Amino acid sequence: MLNGLLSKAFKKSIWVYHANSGGCNGCDIEVLNVLTPYYDVERFGIKLVGSPRHADVMLCQGPASRPTAKALRRAYEAMPAPKLVFAIGSCACGGGIWYDTYNVIGSIDKIIPVDFYIPGCPPRPEAIVFGVAVALGVVDKKVAPVRFKQLEFPIARYHPQDLVEEDGMLVYSKMDHI
């Protein structure tokens, strides 16, 4: 169904809105790099716009965080349908290295529907261009889809209360479980 929608609704130029829901700006820089004349995505008809009201596609970086969740949702709702969302970078795809911090909710698909995921920390500009171009049917896929297995959670974590004193030294008592 998504492929049918893509081929009908996004036949011509695609206007993209660039959103950051709380990333470190590493992915931002790579997305902006993609929009510069060096990578020149306008040759595919992909053009940056300043307002979500004018956008067909949202390129979102950073994990979903509590302070920005409402604003991200509002930006998504302001986009006219049909619309697509790309999660760019490991933070947007799964929370990244911040996944269990106090103000991070996790991947952005906890706030808005995501259609495509481009992982990496940050993904290279070539990966972003290729991911967007493949998704929009501008170029052909070069590889077959790969399915990854999620690591088992919870992974053992450091807790200060597990520090014990041994022979005048502080030792992490659960070290052998990590």
Ligand code: SF4
């Ligand atoms: S994926 Fe990496 S580069 Fe991108 S926002 Fe997260 S930490 Fe920064």
